[in-house]
Amino acid sequence: MSRTVIRGGLVITASDEIHADVLIEDGRIAALAATGTPAAESWTAERVIDATGKYVIPGGVDAHTHMELPFGGTFASDTFETGTRAAAWGGTTTIVDFAVQSVGHSLREGLDAWNAKADGKCAIDYAFHMIVSDVNQETLKEMDLLVEEGVTSFKQFMAYPGVFYSDDGQILRAMQRSAENGGLIMMHAENGIAIDVLVEQALARGETDPRYHGEVRKALLEAEATHRAIKLAQVAGAPLYVVHVSAQEAVAELARARDEGLNVFGETCPQYLFLSTDNLAEPDFEGSKYVCSTPLRPKQHQAALWRGLRTNDLQVVSTDHCPFCFVGQKELGRGDFSKIPNGLPGVENRMDLLHQAVVDGHISRRRWIEIACATPARMFGLYPKKGTIAPGADADIVIYDPHAEQVMSVETHHMNVDYSAYEGKHVTGRVESVLSRGEPVITEREFTGRAGHGVYTPRSTCQYLL
Numbered sequence: 001m002s003r004t005v006i007r008g009g010l011v012i013t014a015s016d017e018i019h020a021d022v023l024i025e026d027g028r029i030a031a032l033a034a035t036g037t038p039a040a041e042s043w044t045a046e047r048v049i050d051a052t053g054k055y056v057i058p059g060g061v062d063a064h065t066h067m068e069l070p071f072g073g074t075f076a077s078d079t080f081e082t083g084t085r086a087a088a089w090g091g092t093t094t095i096v097d098f099a100v101q102s103v104g105h106s107l108r109e110g111l112d113a114w115n116a117k118a119d120g121k122c123a124i125d126y127a128f129h130m131i132v133s134d135v136n137q138e139t140l141k142e143m144d145l146l147v148e149e150g151v152t153s154f155k156q157f158m159a160y161p162g163v164f165y166s167d168d169g170q171i172l173r174a175m176q177r178s179a180e181n182g183g184l185i186m187m188h189a190e191n192g193i194a195i196d197v198l199v200e201q202a203l204a205r206g207e208t209d210p211r212y213h214g215e216v217r218k219a220l221l222e223a224e225a226t227h228r229a230i231k232l233a234q235v236a237g238a239p240l241y242v243v244h245v246s247a248q249e250a251v252a253e254l255a256r257a258r259d260e261g262l263n264v265f266g267e268t269c270p271q272y273l274f275l276s277t278d279n280l281a282e283p284d285f286e287g288s289k290y291v292c293s294t295p296l297r298p299k300q301h302q303a304a305l306w307r308g309l310r311t312n313d314l315q316v317v318s319t320d321h322c323p324f325c326f327v328g329q330k331e332l333g334r335g336d337f338s339k340i341p342n343g344l345p346g347v348e349n350r351m352d353l354l355h356q357a358v359v360d361g362h363i364s365r366r367r368w369i370e371i372a373c374a375t376p377a378r379m380f381g382l383y384p385k386k387g388t389i390a391p392g393a394d395a396d397i398v399i400y401d402p403h404a405e406q407v408m409s410v411e412t413h414h415m416n417v418d419y420s421a422y423e424g425k426h427v428t429g430r431v432e433s434v435l436s437r438g439e440p441v442i443t444e445r446e447f448t449g450r451a452g453h454g455v456y457t458p459r460s461t462c463q464y465l466l
């Protein structure tokens with residue numbers, strides 16, 4: 001039996017903060033005991049990690065990543081190998097990525113393809129949601145099978161007509177199915193049909209710069225789609241999780257639905273909390289680095305997002321990590337913002353940025369762990385294996401130095417992308433060491449993991465329903 005003890009740290013979970021030692025046996029947490037007590041002192045182990053003065057927190061659960069996603073004629077630049085290694089550097093020990101059903105193909109074909117991309121490559125554990133792009137009778141039957149085997153959430157798009165888009169009828173059918181089989185529909189809520197009209201009109205006026213991406217993808221069209229998705233879910237009697245919420249008007253729709261007692265949930269991302277349309281307006285095509293959908297919003301939307309995270313009208317912060325290099329990828333949209341591949345890098349930055357939110361007073365330490373670890377694990381059927389520090393849980397643990405100072409930069413990050421969305425940002429706090437199922441993946445700021453350590457992790461259904 002292999003044993004590790006982590007001594008002297010402040011153990012933080014979504015519910016508690018205690019000075020405790022943590023005993024790990026064979027990759028799982030075996031026990032916690034208050035530091036200095038006879039019980040803790042009696043533990044012996046081959047590996048002892050001194051966490052004095054540090055936080056001992058659950059590994060992050062990033063429930064929204066896109067490694068190698070095909071988009072706009074190119075592929076997201078992080079592979080499962082590079083992306084999960086970068087995630088580990090940033091204190092994330094589980095990702096839930098999106099397998100894609102292409103139109104005319106089955107869900108199974110998409111899932112098999114994504115399994116093949118990830119198999120043997122990942123440094124940390126991983127699971128899959130399924131993007132449903134082609135709702136038909138076969139797809140609906142396949143959804144039942146996928147839920148049974150641990151792919152329990154399905155993303156649909158009200159945006160991107162002709163690519164991932166589903167109409168209201170297709171959405172309603174998938175929601176009705178998920179009401180029966182226990183799956184959770186994740187919605188990209190933007191009115192893509194209306195947006196495409198505005199894109200065409202903007203380009204006809206010669207408005208081709210990246211900043212127009214933010215102007216045509218209007219907050220009202222995010223709010224309208226969010227409202228419609230909520231009503232469709234209500235008709236179907238299904239729970240709903242709205243991804244990458246960025247507009248204050250969309251937060252208001254979620255808050256109203258939750259006040260009515262509906263099982264409606266919302267996720268936002270660090271880019272909406274820390275970046276804005278000011279970035280999209282950067283000159284010399286630099287704004288393309290910040291093109292994602294939903295788009296970055298004017299700064300005043302950020303207050304509503306922080307408030308939503310405090311009031312639990314928003315429950316999760318994921319990255320929507322979908323990196324494209326500036327050179328050769330974002331550049332595809334020079335002269336036409338609609339051709340810029342959509343997405344930002346961030347899988348390595350999330351835990352640190354949210355710790356900075358603690359330092360800045362936006363959220364408490366326990367809320368940091370709740371929105372970044374515990375709730376995503378519960379929302380997507382991974383709890384308590386993932387997302388907490390408790391006996392029986394996987395020993396996915398981060399030793400976090402809350403006093404270290406760092407400056408985020410492409411020069412020092414590990415993501416396979418040629419820019420940082422947070423270049424030059426000063427952050428207090430840094431990951432020092434990371435264990436994945438008890439194995440050291442980052443050891444005092446050295447990568448000690450390996451491709452293939454991470455395993456596919458089937459999920460149960462949502463554990464967060466009212």
Ligand SMILES: NC(=O)NCCC(=O)O
Binds near residue numbers: 066293294320342344
């Ligand atoms: N968000 C984004 O811009 N790219 C990834 C695809 C998606 O999540 O819609």
Ligand SMILES: [Zn+2]
Binds near residue numbers: 188243244294
């Ligand atoms: Zn989306």
Ligand SMILES: [Zn+2]
Binds near residue numbers: 065066320322
């Ligand atoms: Zn996404």
